Amino acid sequence: MTLRNSLFGSIILFLLLAAGCAPKAPAPTPGPTPPPAPPAPMVPTYAPVGEKTAEELARSLSLKPQNLCSWQDLRPGIEASLNYIRTRPQDAVCVNRPGLRLTWGQLKDSVAELASTLALLDHDPSLLAQRFTWLKLEPGTLLTGYYEPWLKASLTPDATFKYPLYGVPGDLKVMDLGDFHPRWAGQKLIYRVEEGKAEPYFDRAAIDGLGALEGAGDEIAWAADPVDVFFLQVQGSGRLDLPDGSFKHILYGGKNGRQYVSIGKVLIDEGYIPKEEMSMQRIRQFLNAHPGVAEDILFRNPSYVFFRLADEGPFGSINSILTPRVSVAVDRSMIPLGSVVALKTALMDYDTGKADPFFSLVLAQDTGGAIQGTRMDLFCGAGEEAETLAGHLQEGAEVYMLLSKRVLGARSNTPQ
Template sequence: MRVYLSYSTSKLAIVSILFFFLFAGCVSKDIHPDAVKGLFQVDETHLNSILSRLNSPNGEKQSWVDLEAGIKENIKYLSKKQGDEVAVKYGNMEITWGMLARTNEELLEILPELDVYPDLLKDKFVWFALSPRTLLTGYYEPYLEASLTPDPAYPYPLYSVPTDLKALDLGKFHYRWKGEQLIYKIEDGAVVPYDDRKAIDFEGTLKNKGFEVAWAKSLVDVFVLQIQGSGRLLLADGSVKHILYAGKNGQKYVSLGKILIKRGLMPKEGMSMQGIRKFLKDNPDLVEELLTTNPSYVFFRLDDSGPYGAMNAPLTSMASVAVDSKVLPLGSMALLTTKLPQEGVESKKTFTKMVMAQDRGGAIKGTRVDLFCGSGAEAEFLAGHLKSWSHIYLPISREALNQYFQKKSDECKK
């Protein structure tokens, strides 16, 4: 018989633990979770309310078994990290890779029992609310009509990473640049930024150099694919090929939606990918000018399976999310509460579900989270219209926190 630590018997331990999370060093100061960024413990009443939504009639029915494969991928990824190393420090809270690994392992262990014993989520984990609240957006796998060989009907190339593209790990030069890269090429003996969208798509700097992996019917489809990061090629013989993210040119990402709003070409209300597509279709003379406002460019590779996230693990529809890993480390589990748009109706539906931080995105900064919506028409609608203020709750293994507390306590005594 498995014995679990009860929620009530560990309150004193939690209070002690929070002393180290909420206050820098060993000195206390007043902090309010609504005033500063950070992760703040969820009280028991609020936690009960949140967890009750997981299987409520108005919520998103949680299939715990569906998370098993994704959690195992998290564990595989986290097993390659140093357990004592800090994965992220957000606000005044440190999260180690070991905490994340232990959390995933314990969640995997109790998955089969959660339908019968949901209180295990309280017994096994301490829950923290991410502050400030989350802006939730969505992404999906678009379909493109394409060819794997040159064809006049498919004039727009999709490129692999060019051989002259170089990447420099800036973290080797200064700790403040850890995780940052410089993308460049050598031109006339000098280091210069890599070609931008205008140079590649409209000046042909990569054309006929052997980097093409496929050709698409629509340049706008190529642009959308680059924003989403991966997709599926619909070939003339009826077969489907996955086209996956392989790299980028290092140029700044600029949102076309924001450009359209700023120039007064489209209203902010109701802005969506579908609306952008329609505007570009109705205004072909503006396509080049508008697309080149985003100099960022993505390169691809072909595969028979996918899509894969930044952990090089398969993404799970409506459960994998892209995050800013400086806030939520890859491999984190989180409870997401939000409301999702519904096609054909103005009201939104409640969505409460455990999600997995398994991807990154060029536009995903701070507490913003991008939900992977899958593929197909429903996924396209949801990803194109999803923009909701949401809340993220992070579970951390109670046992791992106790160990962390003990270590910090020993350090403060020295």
């Protein structure tokens, strides 16, 4: 063995021994376990229920929660829905979701058959299972409520009635973006023109805080309470209780195109109201008790609604008068306007503190900016009782669409 090889071997042996005697590096401390990824949101699906289940559901329907005496009482509302459906292009698809693809013509035939069945249902509600397929909308939905508020107002301003209610301003312009490109079909741009340039329309702070519309002559009435005005805008329509004892309906006329911001969420996020206490009544109570911050809170919602006066109302999106506890607002891409659906939930009786079961047929006759996906909004009526119900309504619900077996059978035989 040469000296070079002997030296090399000694060095290797030294390094191995040194490595064996050296203190081991501490094992790395494991970091916190990452939280599991949230489950992907469930895609809303229409799933048919079995014949036996459908019959049990049909027999458990009740008109009592709607203050109706006979199934025939639903006829005016269903006829109004049919009138709307007939205005739609009958060959166009009105809903295309997993489990259900339907044209307006097929929906018309189905709702018409249900209307012709009403006279028989008082004696045999199981006909709704024999003649109609029940499609359950999955997952379940959140049911909220809205109502027709009454507010003290006058058609002329004075020291008491000094908060204006505006009609659609003369300088508000609306552009249909679908005219420019198909990808924008159904979208509208709301704007004004200033010095030859298109500008976003005035927001709430500009209108109510800076008087942006003063002097333009767009006022149609004046209210006694600015909080009443705000809640009228949230609901979209109401009744004006006039000084001479008469009243006028005040209906939705348009909006300023700004994004809606929930002041209920603002009040929760900033610690003014605990989440578990949140209701329409609680918001009103807070705003009335804290006038110093009320204006700032209201201005957080830049969206603004304009109105028109009428002798009848309130009207839904199908231009028919809404029926308390029968008309509902829906996402029209999920449930076509004009549809008849069965709604299963519970409505709280705030006098007794008990939740009363509600399982009744309701009519999709309205829409709303916050009503998206499977969520549904029940029209609760007018007055204090309706306001209380709507203000607290946050219930889980099941929704079933009823479609004629004859129509669905014909559809399945139609080449796609």
